[in-house]
Amino acid sequence: MKQRRVWIGGGIGVAAALVVGLLAGGASGEALPESVSYCLNCHDDKQLSLTLKDRSVMSLYVNSREFAQSVHGSQLICTDCHARYDQNHPSGATFPSKRAYVIAAYETCKKCHFDTYTRTLESVHYELLKGGLDAAPVCTDCHGAHNIQNPHAKRAMVSRSCATCHVKVYEKYARSVHGKALVDEGNQDVPACAGCHTHHQIQQPGTTRFRLSSPDICIRCHGDQRLMSKYGISTTVAETYLADFHGVTASLTRSASPAHQQVVVTCVDCHGAHDIASPRLKGKEAMKAAAAATCAKCHKGASPDFPAAWLSHYEPSLRHAPLVFLVDLFYKIFIPFVVIGLVLHVLLHVYRMSAGR
Amino acid sequence: MRDVETSEYVVRFSFWARFQHAAIILLFGLLLLTGMPQKWPYAEASRWVIEHLGGIFVTRWLHRAAGIAFSCLLVAHLAIAIAGVLSRRMQPSMLLSRKDFRDAIDNLRYYVGYAESPPPFGRFDYRQKFEYWGLIFGALIMALSGFILYFPILLSRVLPAELIPAAKVMHSAEAMLAFLIVLIWHMAGAHLTPESFPMDTSIFTGKIRKDKLRREHPLEYEDLFGKR
Numbered sequence: 350m351k352q353r354r355v356w357i358g359g360g361i362g363v364a365a366a367l368v369v370g371l372l373a374g375g376a377s378g379e380a381l382p383e384s385v386s387y388c389l390n391c392h393d394d395k396q397l398s399l400t401l402k403d404r405s406v407m408s409l410y411v412n413s414r415e416f417a418q419s420v421h422g423s424q425l426i427c428t429d430c431h432a433r434y435d436q437n438h439p440s441g442a443t444f445p446s447k448r449a450y451v452i453a454a455y456e457t458c459k460k461c462h463f464d465t466y467t468r469t470l471e472s473v474h475y476e477l478l479k480g481g482l483d484a485a486p487v488c489t490d491c492h493g494a495h496n497i498q499n500p501h502a503k504r505a506m507v508s509r510s511c512a513t514c515h516v517k518v519y520e521k522y523a524r525s526v527h528g529k530a531l532v533d534e535g536n537q538d539v540p541a542c543a544g545c546h547t548h549h550q551i552q553q554p555g556t557t558r559f560r561l562s563s564p565d566i567c568i569r570c571h572g573d574q575r576l577m578s579k580y581g582i583s584t585t586v587a588e589t590y591l592a593d594f595h596g597v598t599a600s601l602t603r604s605a606s607p608a609h610q611q612v613v614v615t616c617v618d619c620h621g622a623h624d625i626a627s628p629r630l631k632g633k634e635a636m637k638a639a640a641a642a643t644c645a646k647c648h649k650g651a652s653p654d655f656p657a658a659w660l661s662h663y664e665p666s667l668r669h670a671p672l673v674f675l676v677d678l679f680y681k682i683f684i685p686f687v688v689i690g691l692v693l694h695v696l697l698h699v700y701r702m703s704a705g706r
Numbered sequence: 707m708r709d710v711e712t713s714e715y716v717v718r719f720s721f722w723a724r725f726q727h728a729a730i731i732l733l734f735g736l737l738l739l740t741g742m743p744q745k746w747p748y749a750e751a752s753r754w755v756i757e758h759l760g761g762i763f764v765t766r767w768l769h770r771a772a773g774i775a776f777s778c779l780l781v782a783h784l785a786i787a788i789a790g791v792l793s794r795r796m797q798p799s800m801l802l803s804r805k806d807f808r809d810a811i812d813n814l815r816y817y818v819g820y821a822e823s824p825p826p827f828g829r830f831d832y833r834q835k836f837e838y839w840g841l842i843f844g845a846l847i848m849a850l851s852g853f854i855l856y857f858p859i860l861l862s863r864v865l866p867a868e869l870i871p872a873a874k875v876m877h878s879a880e881a882m883l884a885f886l887i888v889l890i891w892h893m894a895g896a897h898l899t900p901e902s903f904p905m906d907t908s909i910f911t912g913k914i915r916k917d918k919l920r921r922e923h924p925l926e927y928e929d930l931f932g933k934r
Contacts, residue, residue, distance in 0.1 A: 594874075597747045601762040609761055648859050655862040658870035665871070672872045680879035687883065691890045694833075695899075697817040702900040 381417055388427045389413050402445045415496040430457045448483045454494075455487040462488075468549035476553075486514070500548075505531055508541040515542075521623040526630075528623075538576060557610045560617075561603035564590060567616045589662045590616065618643045636661065711920065715913040716930065726783060727909045730841075733776045738885060740769035745878050770856060777849040784842075799829040802839065806832040828925040837891055844884045851877040 381389070389411065391397060397409040416422050431454075444450040459466035469475050469488070477485035491510040492500065500507050508531070512519035522528040522542070530536035545566045546552070552559055564587075570576055572587035590596040595613040602610050619639045620628070628636050640656045648655060663669035665677060719727075743752035743765060759765045790796030809832045812825040830838070854861050854873035861869060897905040901922070908914040920927040 591748070597744070598762060601747060601753075601756060605761060609763065611763070650863075651859045652862040652867070654867045655859065657867040658858060658862065660871055665875075670868055670871060672868050673875055676872045676875045677879070680875070680883070684879065684883050684886070688886050688890065691887065691895075694814075695890060695894045697814070698895070699900060701817045 381413065381422075382426050384426045384428065385416075401447060401450070405447055407447045407450065411495050419493075419495060419497045420499050421497055429460075430454075432457070451489060452478070452483065452487055455489050458488045465549050472549060472551040473553045474551060484514070486510075504537065504541045504543075505535070507543060511542045518623050525621070525623060525625045526627045527625060538570070538579070540570065557607060557612055558603055560612065560615060561599045561610060563615050563617055564596065564599055583662070585664060586662045589660065589664070593659070612647075614643055614647070618646075711917040712915060714916040716916055716919055717912060718908050718914040718919070719912045721912070722786070724909060724912050726779065729775075729779055733772050733779065734884075734888070736772040737769060737776065737881075740765050740772065741881055744769065745881070770852075773849070773852045773856075776845065777852075780842075780845045780849060797829070800835055800838050802835055806835055826924040827922065829923055831923070833891070833895060837887070837896075840887055841884075844880060844887075847880045848877060848884070851880070 392409055392411040393413050395408075395410045399407050399409055401407055444453065466488075474485045474487075478487070490513070491507060492498075498506060508519070508522070519542075523532050527539040527541075530539040531541055546554065568587040568591075571582065572584050574584050577584050591600060595615075598611060598613045599615055619636070620626075631639075637656065640659060640661065641653065644651060644656050644659070660670050660673070665671075665673035667674055739755065740759065743749075743755045746752050747756070747762075756762055756765050759768065787796065787800075791798045805828075809825045809827065812821060813832070815821045816824045851873035854869060855877060858867075858870045861867070896902065901918075908918075916927075919930075
């Protein structure tokens with residue numbers, strides 16, 4: 350009994366110490382390591398700046414509060430990234446422009462994030478950078494530098510960074526059914542930019558290959574029964590497209606060489622890409638008109654009735670496509686009927702031939 | 707007499723009939739090979755076949771080419787058969803008669819032990835006639851639905867476009883039925899059956915052994931050689 354009281358007392362003591370420690374930690378959230386404070390002696394000054402070779406002025410101010418609150422605030426010190434300024438600092442204006450500095454400085458990220466960095470090397474943005482377009486984004490353009498936040502927790506923030514360059518596309522997206530849910534409601538299920546275009550290995554979306562594989566992007570969510578049931582959306586949209594002639598073509602040719610690829614209709618042609626609206630809100634007539642316009646793009650000379658060949662993701666039933674439903678039903682009954690009859694006949698024949706002799 | 711009959715042969719099939727049978731084996735086989743992977747395009751085996759044929763476009767092209775050839779064969783067959791029967795150069799031996807239905811019932815009675823012997827069959831028995839007409843109607847359905855799928859835009863100008871997905875279901879299901887009938891009824895019934903095992907060669911050689919003809923087609927035998 351005595352021993353137990355000691356235990357409890359000890360427990361309370363430890364808990365109290367923890368609470369005090371946490372409170373202290375919370376209060377001193379901006380207390381930075383000594384080496385960081387040393388740099389901030391100068392760099393916490395908003396006036397601190399540097400004139401580069403192109404005569405532009407680059408601010409050298411670091412917001413200590415922002416850095417402390419960033420994901421790296423409690424993990425890194427200045428010289429982890431700014432290694433070259435270890436000695437002989439300040440070093441003077443060695444960079445031709447601010448952009449040139451940024452492009453040189455982002456390379457430091459790969460010291461820790463090497464896998465991510467190598468993925469960016471296969472992206473369309475790196476292609477542009479390599480081709481001499483300085484404006485092509487590097488790590489810090491999307492993630493920030495001293496103020497880096499956890500990108501998984503702040504999805505809308507990453508998408509807004511895309512908007513820095515892709516303004517019109519972002520505006521379209523922000524008005525779409527996905528964009529509205531993310532921006533207005535903070536919905537975490539809908540895709541932000543990176544949800545479809547990936548984060549680092551972003552591909553050129555104008556190619557046929559990207560187009561042919563685009564249904565996979567939609568199906569990742571729209572084929573997920575648990576996710577879709579949250580919103581009352583049927584997953585048959587994916588199955589019906591994949592079972593269709595065009596869905597088969599897209600699926601089976603996307604890994605082929607460009608010469609063997611053929612542009613076929615995919616999800617985005619009727620539903621839009623960045624400006625996707627809810628078909629329920631758009632209404633049946635508007636969706637039918639969209640389908641008709643899409644068919645007409647390739648199928649010249651088709652009748653106005655031609656889009657009826659596509660069952661608009663409906664499974665055939667007496668209400669939707671009764672003819673298709675009845676043909677299917679007929680064979681579902683007829684095939685087993687014929688097959689069972691024939692098997693019985695063959696078996697009876699064999700039985701009589703062997704037993705009758 | 708019997709010993710002579712086991713070594714004597716009677717001509718049973720013309721070159722045209724044998725040619726058609728061989729062409730159907732080739733075309734039906736090619737249509738199945740290129741069609742089944744399109745029915746189940748996401749199956750591993752289908753992917754393998756499509757890849758080895760040279761991709762989905764080649765597979766579809768082969769399927770259409772074989773389909774056109776098969777349709778031509780069907781038209782030629784019907785034209786020659788109708789012309790032959792009308793000009794009395796061919797016997798309408800495939801036409802169904804009331805006897806065939808009676809034979810079917812009598813034969814089933816024999817199978818279950820209610821009759822001592824099977825009914826005497828003519829040049830073609832009811833099983834062969836059933837398969838023949840199944841093939842003719844099946845081929846008509848396949849050709850018709852196939853051409854709807856081949857020229858959907860043309861169809862939509864004259865008929866409701868809902869026929870296109872209906873034709874797809876029909877083409878796919880009828881093909882399945884045809885495949886199963888060939889597998890069960892034709893392979894098991896005509897070749898693997900005890901009296902012909904392992905196979906009935908007459909459609910390939912054009913000849914039938916005299917004793918086999920007497921056993922399996924007694925009425926035709928009587929027509930040719932008179933009653934014994």
